[in-house]
Amino acid sequence: MAPQIDPPQTVEWNGKRVPVWSMQTISYAALLSQDPAEIDKVLNACLEEGYFYLDLNSIDGRRMLSDRADTLSLMERFFSAPLEKKNEFGLISSHLGYEPVGSRTGAFGAGTKDGYEMLKVSRDEIQRGSPKVPEPIKNSPDLKTLENAIGSCNTVTKVILSALSTGMGLTGAARFENHHKNEKPSTTTLSMMHYLPTTLTGTKNTGHQKHTDISSLTLLFSSQWGLQIRPPGTCGAREMGFVAPKPGCAFVHVGDSLRFASGMKFQSCIHRVVPFDPTEHRYSIAYFLRAEDDTMFMDSEGRYVTAKTWHDEKFKAFTDPWVWQAMAPKSMILGGMKEDGADDKEAVVLKEVGEQKGVVREEVKEVVVGA
Numbered sequence: 405m406a407p408q409i410d411p412p413q414t415v416e417w418n419g420k421r422v423p424v425w426s427m428q429t430i431s432y433a434a435l436l437s438q439d440p441a442e443i444d445k446v447l448n449a450c451l452e453e454g455y456f457y458l459d460l461n462s463i464d465g466r467r468m469l470s471d472r473a474d475t476l477s478l479m480e481r482f483f484s485a486p487l488e489k490k491n492e493f494g495l496i497s498s499h500l501g502y503e504p505v506g507s508r509t510g511a512f513g514a515g516t517k518d519g520y521e522m523l524k525v526s527r528d529e530i531q532r533g534s535p536k537v538p539e540p541i542k543n544s545p546d547l548k549t550l551e552n553a554i555g556s557c558n559t560v561t562k563v564i565l566s567a568l569s570t571g572m573g574l575t576g577a578a579r580f581e582n583h584h585k586n587e588k589p590s591t592t593t594l595s596m597m598h599y600l601p602t603t604l605t606g607t608k609n610t611g612h613q614k615h616t617d618i619s620s621l622t623l624l625f626s627s628q629w630g631l632q633i634r635p636p637g638t639c640g641a642r643e644m645g646f647v648a649p650k651p652g653c654a655f656v657h658v659g660d661s662l663r664f665a666s667g668m669k670f671q672s673c674i675h676r677v678v679p680f681d682p683t684e685h686r687y688s689i690a691y692f693l694r695a696e697d698d699t700m701f702m703d704s705e706g707r708y709v710t711a712k713t714w715h716d717e718k719f720k721a722f723t724d725p726w727v728w729q730a731m732a733p734k735s736m737i738l739g740g741m742k743e744d745g746a747d748d749k750e751a752v753v754l755k756e757v758g759e760q761k762g763v764v765r766e767e768v769k770e771v772v773v774g775a
Contacts, residue, residue, distance in 0.1 A: 427449070432460050436563055450568060450666075457654070461653075468560055483523075499524055502523055503522045510611055512610065516726075526591070591692075593694070601685060617672070624691075625654050629681070630686050631646065631655065657673035665695070698711070705735050
């Protein structure tokens with residue numbers, strides 16, 4: 405049954421009033437105590453919407469907030485370094501390394517590139533004795549900062565997974581957390597993102613394209629506006645609207661892998677990032693908890709695939725040119741989630757596709773958002 409959402413508040417953005425969508429607030433302290441009412445609440449949030457605020461204002465959650473502040477300080481120092489120094493780290497793998505601005509499609513579709521740079525640190529690497537991280541980080545207290553942040557995020561997301569397993573009545577090997585063991589290889593990543601002002605990047609390098617996450621759960625921190633979501637189900641215009649930062653809270657949303665593992669019962673959050681204030685530097689921290697590499701599930705195309713296969717295919721889709729994204733099934737970028745948004749319009753573009761027996765012309769529909 406589609407969630408009933410009250411008429412949203414609005415905020416001025418790009419010369420028009422845009423919704424600020426409301427959402428449930430879940431108490432981390434209550435989840436940690438396995439409070440039955442809070443378990444029901446978080447379960448319903450994932451079944452109906454796929455996102456919620458996580459209130460960390462407790463003795464158990466405040467450590468996470470402290471780790472976030474330390475990580476933010478690290479980010480500001482790293483991203484202020486010259487580009488050639490950041491590129492020395494490079495992109496070691498899809499979930500480890502440095503990505504410069506413009507590596508992916510931007511928030512407004514065809515012809516745009518993203519407006520952020522990103523430092524990604526693998527949980528698997530941090531667990532090793534000699535992790536692959538930039539030398540200045542490895543040989544400084546910053547390594548401990550990353551260890552603390554990943555440890556805290558891992559604990560928080562595992563508590564949520566356990567609560568969801570209990571809420572779904574899962575037992576033994578079927579419980580979600582039993583496919584997210586710390587000692588097993590995964591692509592779980594701490595991603596630190598710096599969105600640059602459009603005065604520096606230009607209007608063709610803005611934001612982060614509309615998508616669902618590859619993860620099981622995403623734990624996201626940002627005290628600045630810019631995140632937009634599209635609520636699922638029947639909720640008026642169904643347009644993209646902002647998420648208001650909430651002090652002392654993280655934003656949590658369900659990704660593709662957990663949706664698949666739930667038998668498509670959970671919603672996966674469609675979201676993007678846009679420049680709310682085009683003059684500011686925006687920072688966000690995201691912990692992507694992902695299933696063990698060899699975990700099997702049925703994806704939105706009806707295929708049985710491993711979590712690693714899904715991650716690699718979707719990461720490639722993220723970094724493909726927009727015209728190739730237009731050719732791919734929507735299940736890649738949107739995880740099979742459906743949308744009929746009032747802020748979308750279709751533009752027909754022509755492409756030429758080489759095949760073994762010649763070249764054919766066909767029309768490809770590309771969704772261009774907010775143009």
